[in-house]
Amino acid sequence: MSDVSRREAKKAFHRRRILETAHDVFFRDGFVEANLDDIAKGAGVAKGTLYRYFDSKADLYVAVLAHGGDIFAERMREARAEGDDAVDQVRRIARFYFEHWTANEEYFAIFWAMENQQVIGELTPEAVKQVTSLWSECLRILADAIQDGVEHGSFAPCDPWEVANIFWTVANGLIRTEHLGAQRRLRRSRLDRIFQDAVELLLRGMTVRTPEPDSGPGA
Amino acid sequence: MSDVSRREAKKAFHRRRILETAHDVFFRDGFVEANLDDIAKGAGVAKGTLYRYFDSKADLYVAVLAHGGDIFAERMREARAEGDDAVDQVRRIARFYFEHWTANEEYFAIFWAMENQQVIGELTPEAVKQVTSLWSECLRILADAIQDGVEHGSFAPCDPWEVANIFWTVANGLIRTEHLGAQRRLRRSRLDRIFQDAVELLLRGMTVRTPEPDSGPGA
Amino acid sequence: MSDVSRREAKKAFHRRRILETAHDVFFRDGFVEANLDDIAKGAGVAKGTLYRYFDSKADLYVAVLAHGGDIFAERMREARAEGDDAVDQVRRIARFYFEHWTANEEYFAIFWAMENQQVIGELTPEAVKQVTSLWSECLRILADAIQDGVEHGSFAPCDPWEVANIFWTVANGLIRTEHLGAQRRLRRSRLDRIFQDAVELLLRGMTVRTPEPDSGPGA
Amino acid sequence: MSDVSRREAKKAFHRRRILETAHDVFFRDGFVEANLDDIAKGAGVAKGTLYRYFDSKADLYVAVLAHGGDIFAERMREARAEGDDAVDQVRRIARFYFEHWTANEEYFAIFWAMENQQVIGELTPEAVKQVTSLWSECLRILADAIQDGVEHGSFAPCDPWEVANIFWTVANGLIRTEHLGAQRRLRRSRLDRIFQDAVELLLRGMTVRTPEPDSGPGA
DNA sequence: TATGAATGAGGATTCATTCAT
DNA sequence: TATGAATGAATCCTCATTCAT
Numbered sequence: 001m002s003d004v005s006r007r008e009a010k011k012a013f014h015r016r017r018i019l020e021t022a023h024d025v026f027f028r029d030g031f032v033e034a035n036l037d038d039i040a041k042g043a044g045v046a047k048g049t050l051y052r053y054f055d056s057k058a059d060l061y062v063a064v065l066a067h068g069g070d071i072f073a074e075r076m077r078e079a080r081a082e083g084d085d086a087v088d089q090v091r092r093i094a095r096f097y098f099e100h101w102t103a104n105e106e107y108f109a110i111f112w113a114m115e116n117q118q119v120i121g122e123l124t125p126e127a128v129k130q131v132t133s134l135w136s137e138c139l140r141i142l143a144d145a146i147q148d149g150v151e152h153g154s155f156a157p158c159d160p161w162e163v164a165n166i167f168w169t170v171a172n173g174l175i176r177t178e179h180l181g182a183q184r185r186l187r188r189s190r191l192d193r194i195f196q197d198a199v200e201l202l203l204r205g206m207t208v209r210t211p212e213p214d215s216g217p218g219a
Numbered sequence: 220m221s222d223v224s225r226r227e228a229k230k231a232f233h234r235r236r237i238l239e240t241a242h243d244v245f246f247r248d249g250f251v252e253a254n255l256d257d258i259a260k261g262a263g264v265a266k267g268t269l270y271r272y273f274d275s276k277a278d279l280y281v282a283v284l285a286h287g288g289d290i291f292a293e294r295m296r297e298a299r300a301e302g303d304d305a306v307d308q309v310r311r312i313a314r315f316y317f318e319h320w321t322a323n324e325e326y327f328a329i330f331w332a333m334e335n336q337q338v339i340g341e342l343t344p345e346a347v348k349q350v351t352s353l354w355s356e357c358l359r360i361l362a363d364a365i366q367d368g369v370e371h372g373s374f375a376p377c378d379p380w381e382v383a384n385i386f387w388t389v390a391n392g393l394i395r396t397e398h399l400g401a402q403r404r405l406r407r408s409r410l411d412r413i414f415q416d417a418v419e420l421l422l423r424g425m426t427v428r429t430p431e432p433d434s435g436p437g438a
Numbered sequence: 439m440s441d442v443s444r445r446e447a448k449k450a451f452h453r454r455r456i457l458e459t460a461h462d463v464f465f466r467d468g469f470v471e472a473n474l475d476d477i478a479k480g481a482g483v484a485k486g487t488l489y490r491y492f493d494s495k496a497d498l499y500v501a502v503l504a505h506g507g508d509i510f511a512e513r514m515r516e517a518r519a520e521g522d523d524a525v526d527q528v529r530r531i532a533r534f535y536f537e538h539w540t541a542n543e544e545y546f547a548i549f550w551a552m553e554n555q556q557v558i559g560e561l562t563p564e565a566v567k568q569v570t571s572l573w574s575e576c577l578r579i580l581a582d583a584i585q586d587g588v589e590h591g592s593f594a595p596c597d598p599w600e601v602a603n604i605f606w607t608v609a610n611g612l613i614r615t616e617h618l619g620a621q622r623r624l625r626r627s628r629l630d631r632i633f634q635d636a637v638e639l640l641l642r643g644m645t646v647r648t649p650e651p652d653s654g655p656g657a
Numbered sequence: 658m659s660d661v662s663r664r665e666a667k668k669a670f671h672r673r674r675i676l677e678t679a680h681d682v683f684f685r686d687g688f689v690e691a692n693l694d695d696i697a698k699g700a701g702v703a704k705g706t707l708y709r710y711f712d713s714k715a716d717l718y719v720a721v722l723a724h725g726g727d728i729f730a731e732r733m734r735e736a737r738a739e740g741d742d743a744v745d746q747v748r749r750i751a752r753f754y755f756e757h758w759t760a761n762e763e764y765f766a767i768f769w770a771m772e773n774q775q776v777i778g779e780l781t782p783e784a785v786k787q788v789t790s791l792w793s794e795c796l797r798i799l800a801d802a803i804q805d806g807v808e809h810g811s812f813a814p815c816d817p818w819e820v821a822n823i824f825w826t827v828a829n830g831l832i833r834t835e836h837l838g839a840q841r842r843l844r845r846s847r848l849d850r851i852f853q854d855a856v857e858l859l860l861r862g863m864t865v866r867t868p869e870p871d872s873g874p875g876a
Numbered sequence: 877t878a879t880g881a882a883t884g885a886g887g888a889t890t891c892a893t894t895c896a897t
Numbered sequence: 898t899a900t901g902a903a904t905g906a907a908t909c910c911t912c913a914t915t916c917a918t
Contacts, residue, residue, distance in 0.1 A: 007898085014899095032251045035891060046900045048894080057892065159416070166417045169392030170385060197378075198385045205424030226918070230881075254908060265883045267911080276909070445897070449902075470689045473887060484904045486890080495888070597854075604827060604855045611826030635816070636823045643862030664877085671878095692912060703879045705915080714913065 015053050017043040023064050031061055062127040069134040075100070076141050086149025087203060093142055094171060094199045101175050102191065139164050146206075155206045163206060170198050234272050236262040242283050250280055281346040285353075291319065292356040299360055305368025306422060312361055313390060313418045320394050321410065358383050365425075374425045382425060389417050453491050455481040461502050469499055500565040507572040510538065514579050524587025525641060531580055532609060532637045539613050540626055577602050584644075593644045601644060608636050672710050674700040680721050688718055719784040726791040729757070733798050743806025744860060750799055751828060751856045758832050759848065796821050803863075812863045820863060827855050 021042035025034045040047040054060040079096035083089030143164035149155040240261035244253045259266040273279040298315035302308030362383035368374035459480035463472045478485040492498040517534035521527030581602035587593040612633055678699035682691045697704040711717040736753035740746030800821035806812040
């Protein structure tokens with residue numbers, strides 16, 4: 001029994017080490033350029049051992065993504081819960097998103113890289129679905145908040161999913177651009193300002209009522 | 220004379236064929252996975268011939284980007300010129316951008332791929348600069364239009380570059396997301412709607428709204 | 439234990455096979471023209487396996503040189519030790535040198551090839567040093583013997599290093615010329631005679647001759 | 658007629674340019690690494706044109722060797738003629754040899770490179786013979802001088818060819834070693850001294866009469 | 877005769893994956 | 898279960914030579 005549990009513990013330990021190292025290496029080199037020798041060496045296991053835990057390089061990659069992705073949505077839900085009204089909730093979600101990615105820059109890079117066609121090509125459809133569902137979940141949280149805002153009159157009527165998507169896109173795009181443009185090291189203060197401005201710009205746009213002039217009956 | 224010109228014509232033909240094939244292959248496989256055998260075979264030339272036209276794989280890649288990139292900014296400038304006021308100009312720029320990329324989907328993928336760190340790693344700084352300057356140029360056109368709008372009171376005071384950047388990011392992000400999410404074949408109608416909405420959302424956010432606290436009863 | 443040692447033995451076997459085959463191939467084709475396919479095939483391993491043992495073609499080349507080079511100086515030292523006086527020692531060194539190279543003709547070719555600029559160009563400075571130091575060591579042994587002879591009056595005063603160098607040059611040159619001139623297969627008897635004569639010629643030149651101006655009538 | 662001669666002149670000019678450039682390039686890069694693009698460009702002709710003048714790379718190489726080699730033997734003959742007695746003649750030949758190669762270092766490298774097995778492998782036996790005959794011719798001149806010396810009692814009895822060969826070997830070896838060792842730029846003063854010493858050492862050895870002691874009848 | 881575009885075989889090196897131990 | 902040695906397909910690039918113009 002003790003033997004069994006010790007063995008289990010060792011396995012868990014190995015799995016964790018591998019995932020962590022893979023994370024670093026994928027971040028540093030990207031999926032294609034990353035090589036399993038580095039990962040094995042970094043994790044302190046033999047190259048063959050990797051295959052005891054993961055079926056392939058792509059499989060390991062997905063595992064890395066999933067590893068930290070689960071808590072992401074949960075945290076985002078918490079962030080929303082702390083907000084008072086819809087506007088506040090959207091701001092908090094955006095804030096969390098920004099804070100999270102700037103604090104976990106590497107992860108961001110990895111997530112993005114997955115969208116790159118090369119990686120997707122090597123993944124099974126299931127794997128792709130597994131990862132993308134993480135994003136959908138996040139989008140849903142944001143869309144819910146927006147929907148709330150619309151229902152309570154804080155936002156002008158709109159398609160919440162669509163607007164959530166736009167929000168999302170802006171956030172990702174800004175972080176990504178800055179991430180790549182700044183030689184892969186965020187200048188946080190600059191990004192912070194841009195990000196704030198963008199959020200406010202969007203919020204302004206969402207709040208505006210499309211002017212309903214006293215249009216004549218024929219309009 | 221005829222001899223020389225015929226030879227020239229043949230060279231031009233080859234160059235064109237190579238670029239076109241490279242374009243397709245880079246689009247299909249991405250930079251890293253693309254292989255020169257495919258390109259050579261597709262272009263109907265020997266592998267060695269590629270090297271008479273381009274110094275390296277990376278060089279060819281840059282050439283593909285530059286091939287169509289030059290006219291891009293020019294067209295965008297034209298699109299702006301056709302607009303009446305700043306708002307109209309921004310709309311037209313956005314429209315052009317959207318039309319162009321949906322009509323040249325592959326190019327979009329290639330441009331984006333370049334921002335991937337692996338590709339950049341293999342390019343000379345000059346090459347990178349050559350390509351990225353295309354984007355800066357486009358950003359400048361948009362920022363100019365916004366600046367105009369601010370000066371003429373169409374837009375609320377803002378940092379034109381920053382707002383242009385946000386616009387840009389939204390546009391790229393939406394196309395990109397749709398591009399990848401939809402199994403790499405845009406559902407144009409859906410994207411069109413989202414894109415329009417996003418532009419209007421942003422324009423609304425940018426538009427001056429004289430605070431009318433005591434606005435009429437209908438507000 | 440048995441497992442580990444058997445694996446070790448196999449590795450040693452592979453390494454040996456690779457070195458031996460590389461030796462033959464480098465001898466047959468020279469460094470530049472030799473190709474790793476041949477070596478791998480000859481050694482009965484896959485091409486990739488070569489890289490588990492040696493970092494590069496150049497590295498393998500150096501290993502081939504070093505493989506047999508170490509014992510060379512040692513043997514030469516022994517040869518010297520067997521001599522009675524300085525003259526005898528020099529003769530024995532020369533003899534050993536001759537015997538060794540004619541018995542290991544291929545090695546000779548490889549050593550010489552290394553001095554060719556192309557090969558050196560691909561080696562790291564350390565590698566070059568590693569190999570050339572072998573030669574210096576040999577030169578030192580010879581120079582020591584000569585120095586001894588000078589001190590004991592067997593040889594006329596001279597710069598031992600310089601004379602050792604001359605000896606060396608003659609020896610190498612003769613073997614080399616014969617080696618190449620005779621379609622790469624030494625006619626040993628002929629070379630033996632020339633070599634002997636050359637050694638005696640040099641020894642005669644080195645030998646002290648007290649100027650005997652009034653030498654007897656027979657001079 | 659004028660046309661014909663002008664054409665002839667042009668051909669001669671091209672041939673000369675090609676040879677000169679090939680000379681430089683072969684010196685700089687060695688036979689294997691030299692490439693015809695460089696030679697063609699340097700000579701100001703098209704690559705294809707090279708093949709109007711020479712059948713192959715190897716052929717061009719041999720032509721380069723022969724180009725300057727003819728005058729070499731002639732000059733050496735003159736050098737000998739200026740000497741008074743055999744010893745003087747040998748000294749003058751050696752001197753000339755030394756002066757010539759240190760003044761035409763590049764040529765030396767090329768000649769030596771030819772002895773490299775790779776080059777020989779690509780040459781026709783005729784070509785090899787053509788080049789090696791140059792060396793034989795030079796050896797003959799030296800052997801003749803030695804023969805003279807033996808006949809006139811200046812030198813101890815010996816096989817003139819053999820001794821000439823030794824002389825030759827020493828000379829080549831010293832220049833070569835210095836040439837390669839000194840990063841391909843001769844330290845002339847040092848080499849000069851060594852060379853002188855070597856020549857005198859050999860001359861001393863050649864002059865010595867093997868002592869014929871009053872050996873007893875049984876010896 | 878001269879050109880230079882085209883060729884394509886050839887070669888060093890990498891690395892995900894397998895499998896005997 | 899873990900190892901790590903072995904694999905071999907895959908790929909970019911070079912360059913002597915050819916040949917249509």
